[in-house]
Amino acid sequence: MRSEELTTEDPYADGGGPDPDAVDARLAARLAELRAERGWTLGELAERSSVSRSTLSRAERGEISPTAALLNRLCHVYGRTMSRLLGEVEAASAPVPVLRAADQRVWEDRASGFVRRSVSPPHPALRGELVEGRLAPGADLAYDRPPVAGLEQHIWVLDGALAVTADATEHRLDAGDCLRLRVWGPTRFRCLGDTGARYALAVVLP
Template sequence: MAEPDLNQQIAARVRQLRADRGITLEALADRSGVSRSMISLIERGETSPTAVLLEKLAAALDITLASLFEPPAGTASPVARRSDQTAWRDPASGYVRRNISPPFYPTPIQIVEVTFPAGARVAYDAAPRQTPAHHQVWVLDGRIEVTVGEQAHELATGDCLAFILDRPTAYRNRTREPARYAVVMAAGTDLPR
């Protein structure tokens, strides 16, 4: 379960992004497919939302999922110390994600480290984004299966998969050991498709 202060940080970030874009709760609910009441609970920090639910909000706000874990405001630094990096546990799958990239630093690239439990699975719908989200998944330890659209990719330590987040995507660990991987994301319309 996410720590209460992290739920509050996510709440503040969602509220800020929605306000910055001038989007009402109703409009965000329509865009994301997440109920108005659930968004309200998230914005008040009264629930531990799942990664799948947060991805729907991120797509509707035209940002990456990693962006929801950044603090709502702060000073940019080119260095992100491990001790300052946010770690979050998805209450549905149990996976732990850590934002590696320095928050607020002006770059189109974000890096996330994921520790994926044995037997875990998480599946994301493909929500339309105005800005393409390019992903590369690099397996650091273990084995995972990543399905992009209809195509499944078996990845082992050292393997890297590149794709655009424009189709349903699922991650699965079919082994009895946890896996660890990095997701490198870049957003921008000037990147090749």
Template sequence: MNIDALIANRVRDLRKVRGYTLDELAESSGVSRSMISLIERQETSPTAAVLAKLADALNVTLATLFSDESGSAAAEPLARLSQQHVWKDPASGYVRRHVSPGGYASPIELVEVIFPPGKSVAFENVMRSLVTHQQVWMLEGEMEVTLGDRTWQLQTGDCLAMVLDQPLVFRNSSRKQARYAVALTTRPTNSRKA
């Protein structure tokens, strides 16, 4: 299954499991009904910012939208490189590899990102339904990471731990691509969305 088909199926399946119509998901996420419909029909490749809004409204992590959880009874604890889903953000050009085994019950998700020079991506929405802890480990290059009003300049080997409770921006203002690993874990908030 290609990555656009996987994303389309995950968004549609999660929407239906939660009993949302297209209009209800649009209202909850701030993503237009027509955009959600295009995503579900594989007629557009959504940006990372759009997927983050949909993930929050569906009460899942962004990584969940890239995970192939086709309902197999015994998920394998090993994800071979050839089985890891790779996606390219059409807005920034960053390439995201979902490293963790899909469907395997683990509190940790791992992602590898290759970020082009001179690009940035902003996640403006704050996860309302999940508390997400994330660590970014710079493997090559450098990145600027802004969480709320605080900014860090990461160099090769640096690791930044964050709670994603404010808008988040990744920026590569250098002339070389950056590569980093992301480890994240989530738990539900105490309050429930209306």
């Protein structure tokens, strides 16, 4: 096997097949555009993101469905929140004051059992956004860095139980509990129990 080919140990690919859905296809194209806008080679992006060239190449070609961990690293490099990146793959439209449930974008990380609904997506005139997160039983989601340093987060558990680790401290949250913090380093979200967890995440740019 050539050194640039994907191996089974690669933690940033979920092994998705060659036929991505429409969202994955648009996301792949946007990732390729972002790198091209900066004039970076795959090797340069690999150095900046600490993700292998093969995984980056497959993600840009739509051969894999990116995991949340991979998107988080790329968001950090490109200076975007995940909601902003995902919003960029949708057709441009004028902002509206009411976003109906049927119009809220949903993205799924099938590898980790994480579903993300953009309840109130980012907008250039606003500093905050609102996200609903769902973790399947046993899901364990780790981010090695925030997409934007100093990002303010408010995590309100709606159903189930959640363990959130930040600054090397684990916070165990039950339904109704809220954790608020500024994110500078690694974070980890774990679903506790066997019923899944649902939470609201308010994100405010620094």
